[in-house]
Each structure stands twice: as structure tokens, then as C-alpha cells.
Amino acid sequence: MRQLTPEGQQIINNLAQRYNFSPDAVFSLLQSVINGNGSMAQFNHPEFGGSGQWMRGGMIMLGDMFNNNLKNSVGGLCQELSNLIANQPDLLQSGSFQSQNQGSQQQGNYSGNQQQQNGPGANGPVSLFVPPPAGSSGNWWPAGLQFPTSTGAQNNVRYAYFATIRRLAIEANGHVTLYDTLDHQIGGFSQQQSGGSSITFTSQYGIVDVNNLPVISIDNVPVQASAPTTSHSENNSVSTQSLNQEADIFAAIEKLAHLKDKGILTDDEYNAKKSELLSRL
Numbered sequence: 001m002r003q004l005t006p007e008g009q010q011i012i013n014n015l016a017q018r019y020n021f022s023p024d025a026v027f028s029l030l031q032s033v034i035n036g037n038g039s040m041a042q043f044n045h046p047e048f049g050g051s052g053q054w055m056r057g058g059m060i061m062l063g064d065m066f067n068n069n070l071k072n073s074v075g076g077l078c079q080e081l082s083n084l085i086a087n088q089p090d091l092l093q094s095g096s097f098q099s100q101n102q103g104s105q106q107q108g109n110y111s112g113n114q115q116q117q118n119g120p121g122a123n124g125p126v127s128l129f130v131p132p133p134a135g136s137s138g139n140w141w142p143a144g145l146q147f148p149t150s151t152g153a154q155n156n157v158r159y160a161y162f163a164t165i166r167r168l169a170i171e172a173n174g175h176v177t178l179y180d181t182l183d184h185q186i187g188g189f190s191q192q193q194s195g196g197s198s199i200t201f202t203s204q205y206g207i208v209d210v211n212n213l214p215v216i217s218i219d220n221v222p223v224q225a226s227a228p229t230t231s232h233s234e235n236n237s238v239s240t241q242s243l244n245q246e247a248d249i250f251a252a253i254e255k256l257a258h259l260k261d262k263g264i265l266t267d268d269e270y271n272a273k274k275s276e277l278l279s280r281l
Helices: 006-019 021-035 067-084 099-101 103-118 240-262 267-278
Strands: 040-045 052-053 059-062 148-154 157-162 166-172 175-180 188-191 199-203 206-208 213-218
Touching: 006 021, 021 040, 021 067, 021 166, 040 148, 040 188, 040 206, 052 067, 052 206, 166 199, 175 240, 240 267
Parallel strands: none
Antiparallel strands: 040 052, 052 059, 148 157, 157 166, 166 175, 175 213, 188 199, 199 206
8 A cells, every 4th residue: 555645644634624534534535536546436434334336426325325414425525536636647547537637627626725735835736645666556466467447445455356357356464366257247345354265246146255266376476277267157066175175275375474474484484385285276
């Protein structure tokens, strides 16, 4: 997660005060709007009534669906964040915010508000985030994947879905797993309290556990497929025992990572054991 500049943190604090949310809630929503390329957001935060969606133009859905005051506040905040990141370099994919740029009056109004928030002498938009290191794109998903269809984050887990190439990247506990989404047409994600192993998504087949998808790689290390990629109907014939075995292997890798982080295992010991576990898949 990118680090805010002092000016960016001040803007977040000002928005939090005006909309009566915590800075943490506003920052999480900022990330969701960025992940939605400035035109939409999928978010999950208790201050926003749990999970919800926003789309530029006025569409908003909240878990607390009958709380109109909350809807107005979240909708207004999303629109301000959308306007804010429109002038930020390298935050959005090329070609976005065309309609926003055409609305020069609205954009100009926000710039004036922003200058008032930043204090006298502020000239134009400020940089929200500390620039990434030279040569770094700032993307957390595996190299070679660009322009995700949708992205989102909840607690310590975030995802990037690439519908056109049937790939799903999930980062949980500092590790990135790349999945083959088969013939699923994914419409949304949800996460239980227990973390990455309990992530589910909705598709034309209903609610599906992410662990049922074939794994392409873990931390950019390719996973040898035990069988050819199958359609959803063929995938349903995979035994429960096989799925449980895969889940056990991934859980073991996470435990190894914790041991490495604590200094109990060296990097070489961790990599050797991880490779051995992955070879069993």
C-alpha cells in the first residue's frame, strides 16, 4: 500500500472531518476508488455499513440500504475522491476521466476547495502519495498482467481480477497467488473473518470458494498443474480429498512464511521447503 505524503494525509484528514468519518475509513475508500480507476469502487468498511459499491454518476449500494444519510455521505465522499485523483499522475489507467475532464467547471470547483483545505499559498493539486522507487510500477500483482477488470481490498486481503485472460490475483498475508478462473464470470468477492482461505466469489454458478480454482503461481513461482485445465462442470468432479490436500499445502506454506518472518527459518530453508510443498500439487 502506497504511503501518503504529508499534504495527502492532510487532505484525507480534512475530508474525514467534513464527512464525519475516520481518516482510516476515508483512506480505505480512496484505495477503492483508485482500484476502480476513478469511476467506481467496491469497498467494505464498518463505517460505511459494511460492503458496498459506488459508480460515478450517482449509483451507490450499501449494506445499510435504508440509511439515506449514510448513502449521501458515502456518495459525496466517493465523488470528491474521484475528482481528487483525476489530477494525480500514474494513479489511473490511460484514457480514464475523459468525461470528468470535460466537466471543467466541476473540476475547477474542487481545485478551489482543495486549495482552501491546504491553506494559503497552495498552488494547484498536490501529490497524494510518495512516488514509488524508480523502475517500479506500483502494481502488486504478477508482472505481465495489466489493466485488471476489477480490484478491491478487505482487511489484509486484496484482489485483482483479469476477466479477458481468465486470471485472478489475490494477495493475502504478504503472498500473492495467481489463479485460473476457468469459465467463471465473476461478479463479486467476499471474505470471512478467518482470512485468505475463506475468500469466495459469485459467478453464474453461484457462490464458489477461491480454493476450488487451479493455482497458476504463488509469489511468482509457477505451480505444476496436476491435470489439464477443465471447465466448471468437469472441475466439480474433483474429489473433496484433493481440494483439502491443496488447502493443507497452502496453509503449510503460510506457516513456513511466519517461521521465516520470525527468523526461525532462513530464506534458503523456506524456499526449499516451499518448492517441495508446491511439487505435491
